[in-house]
Amino acid sequence: MIQSHYMIANAPRRQPLYVQIKQFLLRRIAEGEWLEHDALPSEWDLADEMSVSQGTVRKALSELVADGLLYRQQGKGTFVAPVLSDWGNALLQSPGVFDEVPDRLSCEFLAISRMNASDDMAVALQLRRHAPMFRVRQLWRGQGRPVALDEVYLPAERFDGMEARWFRSGVGVYATLQQRFGVRVVESREQYRAVMLPREDANLLGLSGAALEEPVLSMLRLTFSSVGERVEWRQRYCLSRDLALLQKGC
Amino acid sequence: MIQSHYMIANAPRRQPLYVQIKQFLLRRIAEGEWLEHDALPSEWDLADEMSVSQGTVRKALSELVADGLLYRQQGKGTFVAPVLSDWGNALLQSPGVFDEVPDRLSCEFLAISRMNASDDMAVALQLRRHAPMFRVRQLWRGQGRPVALDEVYLPAERFDGMEARWFRSGVGVYATLQQRFGVRVVESREQYRAVMLPREDANLLGLSGAALEEPVLSMLRLTFSSVGERVEWRQRYCLSRDLALLQKGC
DNA sequence: AAGTGGTCTAGACCACCAT
DNA sequence: TGGTGGTCTAGACCACTTG
Numbered sequence: 061m062i063q064s065h066y067m068i069a070n071a072p073r074r075q076p077l078y079v080q081i082k083q084f085l086l087r088r089i090a091e092g093e094w095l096e097h098d099a100l101p102s103e104w105d106l107a108d109e110m111s112v113s114q115g116t117v118r119k120a121l122s123e124l125v126a127d128g129l130l131y132r133q134q135g136k137g138t139f140v141a142p143v144l145s146d147w148g149n150a151l152l153q154s155p156g157v158f159d160e161v162p163d164r165l166s167c168e169f170l171a172i173s174r175m176n177a178s179d180d181m182a183v184a185l186q187l188r189r190h191a192p193m194f195r196v197r198q199l200w201r202g203q204g205r206p207v208a209l210d211e212v213y214l215p216a217e218r219f220d221g222m223e224a225r226w227f228r229s230g231v232g233v234y235a236t237l238q239q240r241f242g243v244r245v246v247e248s249r250e251q252y253r254a255v256m257l258p259r260e261d262a263n264l265l266g267l268s269g270a271a272l273e274e275p276v277l278s279m280l281r282l283t284f285s286s287v288g289e290r291v292e293w294r295q296r297y298c299l300s301r302d303l304a305l306l307q308k309g310c
Numbered sequence: 311m312i313q314s315h316y317m318i319a320n321a322p323r324r325q326p327l328y329v330q331i332k333q334f335l336l337r338r339i340a341e342g343e344w345l346e347h348d349a350l351p352s353e354w355d356l357a358d359e360m361s362v363s364q365g366t367v368r369k370a371l372s373e374l375v376a377d378g379l380l381y382r383q384q385g386k387g388t389f390v391a392p393v394l395s396d397w398g399n400a401l402l403q404s405p406g407v408f409d410e411v412p413d414r415l416s417c418e419f420l421a422i423s424r425m426n427a428s429d430d431m432a433v434a435l436q437l438r439r440h441a442p443m444f445r446v447r448q449l450w451r452g453q454g455r456p457v458a459l460d461e462v463y464l465p466a467e468r469f470d471g472m473e474a475r476w477f478r479s480g481v482g483v484y485a486t487l488q489q490r491f492g493v494r495v496v497e498s499r500e501q502y503r504a505v506m507l508p509r510e511d512a513n514l515l516g517l518s519g520a521a522l523e524e525p526v527l528s529m530l531r532l533t534f535s536s537v538g539e540r541v542e543w544r545q546r547y548c549l550s551r552d553l554a555l556l557q558k559g560c
Numbered sequence: 561a562a563g564t565g566g567t568c569t570a571g572a573c574c575a576c577c578a579t
Numbered sequence: 580t581g582g583t584g585g586t587c588t589a590g591a592c593c594a595c596t597t598g
Contacts, residue, residue, distance in 0.1 A: 275525030
């Protein structure tokens with residue numbers, strides 16, 4: 061099933077076996093062969109199936125675990141991880157308190173529309189200038205009060221057939237991309253700034269009067285899929301009067 | 311040299327061999343046995359020295375590489391990585407442009423003073439209330455213009471004997487901790503907010519007049535050493551009119 | 561050619577989980 | 580008791596770097 065690195069003479073450029081296995085499993089996961097929390101075959105079964113040793117399968121699985129696509133439970137098996145939430149590993153906490161468990165956030169879908177990519181957007185997503193995009197807007201609430209506003213931009217041609225009703229359930233954009241297009245989000249780059257909000261956005265976040273003078277945290281996110289495709293450009297505004305956005309770094 | 315997991319019967323709780331090796335190497339690195347960019351002994355030499363197999367050494371080394379303490383070059387060897395800069399993996403870019411190579415920042419030492427830990431600080435650093443602290447202030451410049459201001463808080467008892475002149479060279483706090491105390495910084499948690507600057511800090515960042523009304527990005531960082539000790543609480547203010555702070559996430 | 565990291569195998573045993 | 584992940588070994592060979 062899998063081509064060995066060592067049986068091929070003078071091959072121009074071969075990936076290591078475990079990388080081939082990783083990509084093979086990635087494809088099977090993306091195609092929905094196993095759903096969230098489903099168990100994969102055991103390391104030994106996969107090894108037999110692909111005619112490689114258990115150690116090689118294990119190395120491939122370990123990388124997928126590190127990428128957040130799988131998780132393991134000793135004595136039980138290896139399972140497909142649930143999709144990343146729209147907040148990834150970030151969460152909202154009280155400023156200065158690092159071990160606080162945050163409130164659950166609810167997601168309210170606002171609208172979807174079509175527009176053209178800005179220049180920065182097109183460059184970052186590796187699209188042509190003014191490429192057609194979907195714009196999804198959603199509002200996040202903690203304990204009922206607005207805490208963040210998202211403007212999510214997705215390449216319209218890549219995600220052709222997108223429908224507003226897919227977002228009404230409030231599960232978030234990443235869950236929808238997984239369900240409808242088999243795209244798994246795994247990585248992102250984020251830029252942070254402090255800005256004053258444009259009037260119309262401020263209204264959506266429930267700001268008025270003196271609160272309009274309040275600065276908000278601006279997050280700009282470029283998102284990659286499990287196969288390295290650039291899939292999303294997201295502008296998020298977070299109210300940061302009472303909340304701070306936590307990121308774990310290294 | 312290293313105790314095997316498997317030769318000990320009824321041991322209450324043994325770490326895997328590779329974890330013991332990792333900690334053993336960690337200690338030798340911290341003690342300065344090898345300096346930055348020095349080569350470690352080869353995997354086979356380390357394996358012989360510790361009477362384990364090459365694969366086991368390799369696993370330990372791989373984790374240290376993942377932690378950022380070592381780096382490898384195929385065909386050459388395994389080397390001690392340079393200490394983390396005070397910016398870690400973060401960097402400043404133009405807003406909306408993700409593949410820009412940033413300017414080098416210069417670090418200007420401002421002052422060191424003694425004070426007592428705030429409540430939040432003491433909790434986060436696992437110190438007693440009002441524990442004595444050092445406060446180091448430094449200013450970062452890009453192309454000569456101020457871009458960020460740091461207030462670094464370090465436990466005074468842990469870092470007894472700290473001297474102002476250690477910081478004058480502008481190499482940063484993490485390089486100084488490594489050089490003077492053998493402490494290697496490896497991990498952090500960061501909270502981001504948007505705030506208006508207090509007047510005095512604003513002056514240090516070169517803000518005046520209308521610019522005082524400008525919001526700045528506030529980063530609050532809790533830092534861990536390579537042995538899991540909590541070593542630093544840092545408040546950083548970044549001007550974010552022309553620059554955004556980039557973080558790679560997952 | 562010699563030395564180093566990088567990959568792979570076959571086989572062994574341990575620790576945990578379900579039954 | 581049997582299946583699963585987790586660790587470890589000894590030996591082999593590949594790919595890259597240096598002399």
